[in-house]
Amino acid sequence: MTIDFSKYPDEHGHFGPYGGVFAPETLMAALEQLKNEYELVKNDAAFLKELAEDLQNYVGRPTPLYYAKRWSEHLGGGKIYLKREDLNHTGAHKVNNTIGQALLAKRLGKKRIIAETGAGQHGVASATVAARLGLECVVYMGANDVVRQAPNVARMRMLGATVVAVESGTKTLKDALNEAMRDWVTNVDDTFYIIGTVAGPHPYPAMVRDFQAIIGREAKQQALQHENKLPDVLIACVGGGSNAIGLFHEFLEDDSVEMYGVEPAGLGLETGQHAAPLCKGKPGVFHGNRTYLMQDKNGQILGTHSISAGLDYPGVGPEHAWLKDIGRVNYVAVDDEEALQGFRDLTRFEGIIPALESSHALAYATKLAPTLSKDKMIVVNLSGRGDKDMNTIAQIEGIEF
Amino acid sequence: MSRLHTKLATLKMAGKTALIPYITAGDPNPKATVGLMHLLVEKGADVIELGVPFSDPMADGPVIQKAVERALIHNVSLDDVLEYVRVFREKDAETPVVLMGYLNPIEAQGYEAFANAASSVGVDAVLTVDMPPEESKGYLEALQQANLDRIFLVSPTTPDNRLSAVNEKGSGFVYYVSLKGVTGSKELDVGDVARNMKRLQQSLNMPIGIGFGIKDGATAFEMAKIGDAVIVGSALVKLIEANQSKGSYDIHLAIGNKMTEFRTALDNADALKRSGVEYELV
Numbered sequence: 001m002t003i004d005f006s007k008y009p010d011e012h013g014h015f016g017p018y019g020g021v022f023a024p025e026t027l028m029a030a031l032e033q034l035k036n037e038y039e040l041v042k043n044d045a046a047f048l049k050e051l052a053e054d055l056q057n058y059v060g061r062p063t064p065l066y067y068a069k070r071w072s073e074h075l076g077g078g079k080i081y082l083k084r085e086d087l088n089h090t091g092a093h094k095v096n097n098t099i100g101q102a103l104l105a106k107r108l109g110k111k112r113i114i115a116e117t118g119a120g121q122h123g124v125a126s127a128t129v130a131a132r133l134g135l136e137c138v139v140y141m142g143a144n145d146v147v148r149q150a151p152n153v154a155r156m157r158m159l160g161a162t163v164v165a166v167e168s169g170t171k172t173l174k175d176a177l178n179e180a181m182r183d184w185v186t187n188v189d190d191t192f193y194i195i196g197t198v199a200g201p202h203p204y205p206a207m208v209r210d211f212q213a214i215i216g217r218e219a220k221q222q223a224l225q226h227e228n229k230l231p232d233v234l235i236a237c238v239g240g241g242s243n244a245i246g247l248f249h250e251f252l253e254d255d256s257v258e259m260y261g262v263e264p265a266g267l268g269l270e271t272g273q274h275a276a277p278l279c280k281g282k283p284g285v286f287h288g289n290r291t292y293l294m295q296d297k298n299g300q301i302l303g304t305h306s307i308s309a310g311l312d313y314p315g316v317g318p319e320h321a322w323l324k325d326i327g328r329v330n331y332v333a334v335d336d337e338e339a340l341q342g343f344r345d346l347t348r349f350e351g352i353i354p355a356l357e358s359s360h361a362l363a364y365a366t367k368l369a370p371t372l373s374k375d376k377m378i379v380v381n382l383s384g385r386g387d388k389d390m391n392t393i394a395q396i397e398g399i400e401f
Numbered sequence: 402m403s404r405l406h407t408k409l410a411t412l413k414m415a416g417k418t419a420l421i422p423y424i425t426a427g428d429p430n431p432k433a434t435v436g437l438m439h440l441l442v443e444k445g446a447d448v449i450e451l452g453v454p455f456s457d458p459m460a461d462g463p464v465i466q467k468a469v470e471r472a473l474i475h476n477v478s479l480d481d482v483l484e485y486v487r488v489f490r491e492k493d494a495e496t497p498v499v500l501m502g503y504l505n506p507i508e509a510q511g512y513e514a515f516a517n518a519a520s521s522v523g524v525d526a527v528l529t530v531d532m533p534p535e536e537s538k539g540y541l542e543a544l545q546q547a548n549l550d551r552i553f554l555v556s557p558t559t560p561d562n563r564l565s566a567v568n569e570k571g572s573g574f575v576y577y578v579s580l581k582g583v584t585g586s587k588e589l590d591v592g593d594v595a596r597n598m599k600r601l602q603q604s605l606n607m608p609i610g611i612g613f614g615i616k617d618g619a620t621a622f623e624m625a626k627i628g629d630a631v632i633v634g635s636a637l638v639k640l641i642e643a644n645q646s647k648g649s650y651d652i653h654l655a656i657g658n659k660m661t662e663f664r665t666a667l668d669n670a671d672a673l674k675r676s677g678v679e680y681e682l683v
């Protein structure tokens with residue numbers, strides 16, 4: 001492939017026909033300021049040094065690349081390695097991005113940060129960095145997610161954040177994002193909006209990707225150390241797409257590396273009860289960018305379903321939309337049941353309790369690994385740990401607290 | 402010259418401020434909309450702004466969010482909204498109609514198909530909240546081809562260097578969002594609006610309508626002193642919500658009274674302006 005992926009997005013935030021800045025007028029100046037500031041810092045040695053130190057000493061990077069030997073042997077095919085983002089401080093990849101954006105917020109002199117969250121991992125990561133920097137923090141979370149991710153709600157509150165349960169629309173992640181946008185429009189002068197995934201208006205998709213790309217940079221080196229070669233296959237779950245792009249980006253120009261982004265098929269792609277815009281949606285404009293969306297024929301955004309709150313979103317980052325169209329990444333889907341089995345398998349074979357989001361990537365690995373020979377190397381992004389999902393799982397498995 | 406342009410020019414010549422009420426199409430139900438549009442005109446509307454329901458109205462406050470939800474219970478689509486305008490035009494060939502909404506329903510139809518359909522039923526202009534001038538290639542040309550005016554928003558945070566794009570790409574009027582916030586917000590700062598309007602009037606080559614947060618006659622009066630048009634939305638939509646269970650008679654009564662309050666305020670401000678009396682901006 002001859003594409004120079006480092007040239008994307010263009011200066012207006014476009015990945016081919018996707019991305020862009022489709023924002024209300026009141027935010028345009030703030031987005032322009034953010035874009036300019038980010039352009040400055042991304043090549044600024046002092047900023048990058050501070051970021052690197054925070055990632056090492058506060059987050060605990062680098063995260064290991066762990067060979068899941070017993071599970072791989074059980075599946076009887078390719079060797080599965082797990083990129084252990086679950087071992088980050090706060091328990092998911094989300095913090096890689098919040099650390100970066102919080103440093104920007106500080107540079108811009110903002111006193112208050114806001115965030116949207118689905119699973120609560122991004123909310124926890126935002127509340128965490130806010131506590132550390134002494135900033136006020138408000139997290140918007142769909143009312144349904146407040147219930148199903150209760151442990152994370154408690155964590156955010158302990159960290160001093162205000163959690164606002166959003167009662168409008170479908171009461172999930174997209175509605176939390178709407179409400180965060182409304183807050184930002186109202187408080188744009190003193191507030192920094194930390195978006196938690198590679199969606200939203202430019203520069204967010206590019207900036208969040210850059211902050212998450214450390215996952216793939218580390219994984220590449222670690223793969224060379226372990227197996228003395230590049231991985232053959234990468235697998236990551238896709239909600240908005242930040243952990244997936246974080247793993248994939250470093251490898252996009254390595255033609256030999258196959259990539260799978262795994263969307264949630266919910267109750268099944270044919271039922272309509274899913275959150276798989278790349279597999280089943282079509283392009284449109286939502287939350288500030290053009291991308292694949294779950295929408296009806298009139299352009300109304302559809303409600304979604306996934307057992308995993310962090311994947312329960314009708315859109316997806318614009319770079320993924322483009323990577324789909326150019327055929328560089330394969331987008332597939334696994335349903336709730338398959339994800340639960342992935343969850344059980346990793347727990348029982350490796351003693352690692354994964355997040356339900358990450359369990360989607362694991363479930364796809366259980367399908368793919370047996371079809372590959374034993375010399376093939378698969379890297380699965382274990383984007384987060386499952387502590388937050390205890391309520392959901394206990395209920396399903398009939399385990400009492 | 403477009404119907405909207407002519408209307409605003411005529412009012413300006415007569416020294417009158419345009420009153421532009423907003424309602425959400427299909428609220429509280431699809432049957433109500435055309436009747437409400439005629440009522441608005443009867444009570445002094447110069448232009449009607451008709452909201453196209455969208456599932457995720459990011460820039461709207463709770464009042465209009467709920468209006469959109471009421472409309473979407475009936476699955477009101479962009480096509481339905483165009484149909485309301487077509488029926489409205491059977492009895493009113495004069496009052497300009499501006500569609501206000503979000504981009505995705507228009508994307509779903511395709512820019513050209515939408516522009517042609519809108520133009521053919523008698524829509525005059527389109528305002529798309531999440532379509533800034535920077536992204537408007539294709540959209541702009543389609544509207545232009547169909548002789549539809551392109552309304553853009555300007556806000557207190559819009560820097561001077563973006564106003565030229567609005568001059569170049571917009572037409573009809575410019576919608577000045579009077580405050581940082583969503584529709585229906587409370588704190589409109591009259592002095593702040595006045596200061597910003599001075600800046601805008603120097604740079605913009607079109608009439609300027611002021612909207613967001615104008616909830617009563619007193620505020621409308623202040624805004625009429627400094628703007629070419631006053632746009633009122635949540636204050637009316639709130640009355641639909643409050644009276645929906647009572648039925649259309651009560652809704653019409655309440656909306657009619659509120660419109661009279663706004664119209665009277667604008668007429669008073671206009672009389673003051675025409676009298677040439679020096680007035681202090683707050």
Ligand SMILES: Cc1ncc(COP(=O)(O)O)c(C=O)c1O
Pocket residue numbers: 092093094118119120121122196197198237238239240241242243244309310311355357358383384385
């Ligand atoms: C552990 C974990 N993985 C994945 C996701 C999905 O987000 P993204 O697709 O941006 O990685 C979330 C979101 O909450 C998450 O908490």
